[in-house]
Amino acid sequence: MKMKALIFSSCLAVAFTTSTGMLAQENGLPIQVVQGNEDDLGNVTDEFQENFFEALKQKAIENYEKAIVALQKCEKLQPENPVVPFEMGKNYKLLENYEAAISSLQKANRLKPNQQWVLAELMESFYENKDYEEAIIIAKNLVPIDAGYYNNLADLYFKTQKFDELLQLLDRLDAELGVDEFRLGLRQQIFAITNNTPARIDVVKQAIKANPEDQANYLNLIYIYSEEGMEAEAFSAAEDMKIKFPNSRIVHLALYKFYLNDNKPEKALESMKIILAAEEIDAESKFKVLNDFLLFAAPRPEYQDDLNEVIALFSTSENSPQIYQKLGEYFLIKNEKEQALSYFEQGLTKDLDNFELIRNTLLLQLDLGRFQEASVLSEKALEIFPAQPVLYLVRGAALNQQQEFKEAEEALTFGLDYVIDNENMEVDFFEQLSITYLGLGNEKKSSEFLQRAKEKNNKLK
Template sequence: MIIREKNKDKRIRRIFVSKRSFLFSLFFMLLSTNFFSQDSIPEKEDLTEETELKFQQFFFRALSEKSIGNYKKAIENLESCNQILSNDVAVFFEFSKNYLFLKNTLLAKEYIERSLAKEPNNIWMLTHLVQIYIKDRNFEEAINTQHKIVAINPKKREFLVRLYVYNSQIREAFSLMDSLEKENVLSSSLKRLRNRLEVRKEYLTKKNLVQKDVKEEGSSIGLNELINQFKTDKSYKILEDILNKSTGNYKNLLKFSEEGIALFPAQPFLYLINGKVLNDTKNHKNALPVLQSGIDFVIDNEMEVDFYLEIAKAFKGLGNDKEKIKYLQKAKNLKNK
């Protein structure tokens, strides 16, 4: 009888180990196909087999829910992970990602700072913090954090150029691009960006063209009044309000987005609006180069997804299914980060 009980215990253990092995095999198989980002993988120590399995199950579910846009469900599973093992860096990182997707930048920042307190030089976490600052339009802190990233990986200087442009630090942007050119590492996209900045840099160097320096009362003014204001005050804020109030008015959207690109060549929102209108009016041939030019200036992941989707739409309209699928996949991959 004792022997049978021992054999029964062995069979149960083999089943448990087998299921555990299968789960981990599935987990790492998905990782190998880029289903999850490398920076999100926790390695647990000092847990029993049973609690470790529970932790990994909840973590796996959290990543799965995030990948399909169920961010609140993902957070629920992460809370279960946190109950099993508190103060885990990977769990905090995932909390931050999901809260950012939910546009709760306050909690997103709180959790990523907890992670960075333990791993201050983690480039993936620092990059995520930059995105949080961008979402809050806190470009000065985004630039400070990007400098930390550049100290770890100098190849990330290209993004620093874009942040300088967004913060109207045009002199710094040109200086850094000159340095990159001397090192023969200035990318083609930055060359295009520099050429556009040189065309109208006198507009970009004026402080009243930066959103942070303009009054916020424009959104309550009527469209016609905004258009009249824009005739004498060529500020980006007024232009943005005109475009936001012209939804569905393709004539206005096309006219003012084109004028805006000439005045503010580093504002990707203008290219996106212009490309969308051209796509919606079946002018895919002209939409594509506009969108491809504008994406060079994008620093926000959410807007980058919008660009990829519109570029895919343009390729679809041109009958190029291969490129359409390529950009749809880019959009999907970026959403899952």
Template sequence: MNTQAISDKEHKIRSRIISTLLVIGYCCLIMPIYAQSPKPVKTQARVDSDAVENLFFSALREKTVENNTQAADLFSKILTIDPANDASLYELANIKKQQNKFAEAQPLLEKAVAIKPDNEWYWSSLAEVYEKNNDIGKLENVFGQLIRLNPTRADYYFDKANAYFLGNKFDEALKVYDQLEQITGPSDDLILNRQKIYLKQGKVDKAAAGLEQMIVASPGQVKYYLLLAEIYVSNNAGDKAFKVLEKAKTVDPNNALVHLALADIYRERKDIDASFKELQSAFTNPDLSIDQKVRIVMGYFPKFNEPNVRSGALSSALELSRIIINIHPNEAKAYALYGDVLVQDEKYNEAKTAYERSIALNGQIYETREQLVRIELSNNDMDGVIRDGEVALSFFPNQGWMNYYVGTAWLQKKDYKKALSYLKNTTSLEFQDKELLSLSYSQLGDCYHAMQNNKSSDESYDKSLSYNPDNRYTLNNYAYYLSIRGEQLDKAAQMAKHANELEANNASFEDTYAWILFKQKNYKEAKAWMERALTDGKNKSAVQAEHYGDILFYLGDTDAAVQNWKKAKGYGANSPALDRKINEKKYSE
């Protein structure tokens, strides 16, 4: 219930003390009998008493070594002999509670308090059970009993009032707070709890009045101004909140929380410049935690996708991120955040520097290392990907994406064995991320193709498409390699066509489809697609020029064919087959 309630550790210690005292009590009851008669007659009652005593000691021993199952059995046996043994009821109930069997604990504790109504710990344990069982209505009586037993303990009053509050008995809760105030005097907790009730009742003025009194009594305490402003803001009284915060600002001009609250009000008023100035003032205060500052900046990220506000949001986020770095220069998360914002602003080189600084301060944050490697991959810095990626994997070996990045880099460097190693790691580590699995199997297909292992290559491409049938790069590469081998041309044509449907105006995809059509001897349509590729291609492609020449030759335009073969050679193509085409003026495999 209340934060002032008995802790679990304290509860366990007290329960053991009670258990020990109860055992001592049993011994005291037995001792006079020995004193009166050295050779007592063992009546049935005496046998039962001995049995209970022995069982209780045994149960406590089992409980001490945390053998709760055996302890519970022994306490249960005691209760078959002595159903009114309140200590065993209590101990057994506590074991049930540890096992989260609160419904079974409840009748045990209810019986215990009926037998010993003045035992405070029994009632306290029962309160916990009622709370866990959501039997809120019974809590009122429990805390009433606890107050009866310990009338100066403040947390019992708070708990009783809270039970009334949960039951929507607001006036009764307020009366309990009045009783407590007679004992402890006014306090922040009382004010806040009364406010909660007043606001629930819609009595905003009463809720505010208590805080206004506290401000009069302690005008230098800014927290009261902030609480009062929060009440006004929550009840659409922004103007009143603004006046309160302006007063707070005169009391403590550097208070970061006041500046943040004012920033919120200005933002509601659409005064973006004033709001940002208040944020700047708050961020320059080192007492405001970096985590809170980071959360505020992260709040800008959704706005980066809104064209109308993207520029302003980025500018604000960058400025606030720089302030965080200046105020918290030794915090890794400050540089990581700055890097994230720079990435959103497409300033990748600056972001890379920020991430490197963050990693130097704290290398145990995987996300920062991944961001660094992503930038290196996008910059085609394969050496950087391998260097930083392998370091990252030395700390985080089970990260699928990082294995994929490093494998991709080795593939680009044509070290296919190393590429296979990392890409296979990815597929063995990841089971849920279909995007990553599709990409990894696609890269495995490329590796196996380069190693002339066509069977494994085809299997990998098929696996890639099983995870993502729309992986356009898999569709294109798989189709192209099948066409080169002259195998499954219908399947290749279907995949190539689908790749072009997924991404129009891609010269490489168009060239693949044209070449498959050529292999199928559909020269007219092949010519149309190849001309698309030549139009959409940004670079002079030797492969496309040579393919175009091949198509033109079979369409009967030998001169144009030779001209394009020569272009291909001029663009850098160099093969015996191409030389034969030019020299013999005819197509050659």
């Protein structure tokens, strides 16, 4: 019995020194974590200890329902012990039964009021149950116990769009603790939501003043100016950033766009090349830069050599399958089909799971008479996308062109079953099946499918 009591005591200590968890951090808010130290069970019987130990064990192995059953036995033995409904509430919360969790934790709070370890769990349960007003009440009770709960209160004010209360809270915290980037960022979110542009700009300027070495704050200011159509101010902020950070390559994310809009392509190209070669700039941002230049160069053939250089830079620095699809689409718009197909096929060597890219490649292969390549690619694609009718259609058409009529029949009849609510595609299948059966020497079936195609076409007109 002494050994059992020793084991129980150590488990109990673990139970009450475990974090009660954190609120959902949807707004990037740092949330207070509570360390409970309540271990006063009072006078307990051996039966109570055994059931409580069983509850802790079951909770540890994530059998929360069994833990609750054991705790219910404890509750019958010690109905006034606050630890029991507290543990029960935690188990209900882990089961995402927040109503039951709240009820149990409220009982624990009635039995032993205003304990931090209970209130924190109760606040989190209200939060998860989207009872934000109730959670705010609890958070306000927790703040005098630990100032760290101001973050929870701020999160709840933001969640309920109580922006006036939140700004007052932020003002108070700034006065007591000094300005920090987290609260500046929160203010910026508030002013963005409330369309308070002057205040939003002022907040970013405060952030620059608080941390003048952070380039992100300068970019935020440029972004806000641009978003509000204040192009002159945005360009001026970008130039200021370039002066402040003469070796910065990030600043060119803003500058290249201004140069393009201001019809200064040479300067834009210079900025783009810096961006595409910069390791610290992510692939998504680089892709946006390249896409902007594709749009710029499309109607201006004199920049084709520059575009090729930019493409080569991007391909060298980023191994992104998406770029090949975008380039293929660009050359397709220019009706340079061979070049487009080349990029599509390069993209597929890196991303065969991209259905849109597969479809575009297959259709272009058919258009250019690459029937062998289309039949091979469609066969591979059907292993990945076995329920896509267009793949069967392309495969059947490619096989027809190679006079592989038996295989074409199999592909087309099988694929036709997947066509749902697409009468235009049905016409394509009927026409290809007409070709197939003519090739197989079955003129009757060929005529039947040709007639079906004509009737369907007439209906669609």
